[in-house]
Each structure stands twice: as C-alpha cells, then as structure tokens.
Amino acid sequence: MIAVSSCIEVAVALPVYSTYVYSVPKNLLTLVSTGKRVLVPFGQRRVTGYILGACKKTDQGETKNILDILDDEPLFPSSMIQFFRWTADYYLHPIGDVIKCALPGGLNIYDFAAIAITKKGEEALSGNSLTPLEREILNWVKEESCGLKKLREKLSSKIPNALIYAMQHQGLIVHERELKVGITKPKIQRHVSLIDSNIPMGSLSASKQKIIEAIKSQGEFSVNNLKKLVPSAPKLIKHLEADRHISIFNKQVYRDPLGEFIKPDTPHRLTSEQNHVVSKVIRTLGGKFRGTWFLLLLVYS
Numbered sequence: 001m002i003a004v005s006s007c008i009e010v011a012v013a014l015p016v017y018s019t020y021v022y023s024v025p026k027n028l029l030t031l032v033s034t035g036k037r038v039l040v041p042f043g044q045r046r047v048t049g050y051i052l053g054a055c056k057k058t059d060q061g062e063t064k065n066i067l068d069i070l071d072d073e074p075l076f077p078s079s080m081i082q083f084f085r086w087t088a089d090y091y092l093h094p095i096g097d098v099i100k101c102a103l104p105g106g107l108n109i110y111d112f113a114a115i116a117i118t119k120k121g122e123e124a125l126s127g128n129s130l131t132p133l134e135r136e137i138l139n140w141v142k143e144e145s146c147g148l149k150k151l152r153e154k155l156s157s158k159i160p161n162a163l164i165y166a167m168q169h170q171g172l173i174v175h176e177r178e179l180k181v182g183i184t185k186p187k188i189q190r191h192v193s194l195i196d197s198n199i200p201m202g203s204l205s206a207s208k209q210k211i212i213e214a215i216k217s218q219g220e221f222s223v224n225n226l227k228k229l230v231p232s233a234p235k236l237i238k239h240l241e242a243d244r245h246i247s248i249f250n251k252q253v254y255r256d257p258l259g260e261f262i263k264p265d266t267p268h269r270l271t272s273e274q275n276h277v278v279s280k281v282i283r284t285l286g287g288k289f290r291g292t293w294f295l296l297l298l299v300y301s
Helices: 026-031 078-090 095-102 119-125 132-143 148-155 161-169 206-218 223-229 233-242 272-284
Strands: 007-012 020-023 037-042 045-054 110-117 173-180 187-194 220-222 246-253
Touching (some): 007 037, 007 095, 045 078, 045 095, 078 095, 110 132, 110 148, 119 132, 132 148, 132 161, 132 173, 161 173, 187 206, 187 223, 187 233, 206 220, 206 233, 223 233, 233 246
Antiparallel strands (some): 007 020, 007 045, 037 045, 045 110, 110 173, 187 220
C-alpha cells in the first residue's frame, strides 16, 4: 500500500502522453495502492486509470477526486512502473496505453453516450405524430438505453444523425452518460465456513469429519479445493449446511493478470571471470536508449 497521501499519480487508459494528479477522498485512502485501477473523471468522461504512486500536490489548482477503487489487489507490482515508463519513452507511446496492453483485455471501464427515452417521448408513442422510424427508435430505447451504433445494429437501418439531433431537440430522447464495463467478468467460486466450531464429530462420517477439519484449518475453504480432498464434498456439504454446521456462500476470487507465481531459480555461483563480465555489463546498463553489444562465449564442460 502507498504511504498515506491525499494525492496520487494516475496514468489513464487513453491515448494521452501525460500522467495526472488526482486527490483521494478520506474514505478511500486506506484502499489506495500502486498497481490498482481507479475510476477517474477525465474531461466530461469517466475512465479507468492506473495508480503509479503517491505524489505531492501540484500548482495546477484544485485536483479532481478519484471516483472509486476498482481492485481488491494490485494488478502489477510497483517494480513494473519503471519498465512501463521506459517502454513509453522509448516507443513514444502513452504510458496508460502501455499498461493497458500489458494487462488482459476487457478489464477497463469507460463511459459512453447512451440514448434514452424521455417522458415526452413515452407520451408521443401513444399519439400519431411520429414517423415509423421515430416510433421504432423510441420503442427500442424505451426497453433499454443504448448507443447510436448499437441502435443501428438492432434496427438494421441507417439512422441519420440529423434525425437523432431533431428528436433530442424535440425532447423525445436524451443523451445520458453510462458506464461500460469490460468483458472480463469477476470469477466467482463457492466457499464454505463453519457456523459453530463445537460440532459433535463422533456423529459424522469420516468424509464429513475430514471436511470439517479442513475448514477449521483455514477458516474458510473453496468447494473446488474440498473436492480434491473429498471427491464427494459437493454433496456432503449440502447435508452439513442443512444440519447448520457450515455456511455455503459465493465469493469473488481475484484473477492474477500476470499469471501463476513462479518460484525463482537458485542463482548460480559465478567464477571470478564471470563476475568480472557481469559487473562490466551492469555498469553499462541504465543509459537512456543506448545500445551496447556484448559477445558472450558459452563453454560447456
């Protein structure tokens, strides 16, 4: 977690090259952490941003507040920030877009202009003043507000922009800004926890006892993991829930966007000659965009 700060540096997931400073409301301070996504106001829009760290207030006047924290856990470690900045500088590419491309697609949230029917539009549907296309448009947006592109797809018709502007001017429809969530949905798993720790174990079968002991060891247990211990667990936990021994509930499981944790390799013990070469290579690193070539000969004994 970032050291408590009322201001954070954010890279927005849009084709803009700068990062931006946002203020953090008091109720969100404890949730702020480098690598998490935030929902932020950007012009007239609300977009996803990535927290790059704490920062001091700028001289640009009053900063806008972030609207929400979108993650329970960071999507990338703080050690990746320098790499993202270097990549953005080297390829002259917006840093927010660099981070967006490094993460799985469908995570980000944007808002978009949706067409919605007004009360006047609903009243017009009961009259005879509408053209067939206007009536069809109002019937669709009465069921669900949507963007113009989606509306054209639904009606399989080319709807002139001038018609939309005219209907809006007449007060039949209105443009509202709605949030559009990415295609990646939260992963939900069934979990179990104990209702009462004082369970008469002698009255339970060996399989049920094994399930209870597993739950006791961790406080709560996923049904998927219980199945590995006791293949018949999905059926048995229903009986345990009916007897008021355990509670079954759904829980959102954090998806690690960077893959499974990989245990680091044990470093090799270098010879004095290898140490000399490594030291020389390290000294040349860090130069901005400077290319240096090394020829390394591998000798197998």
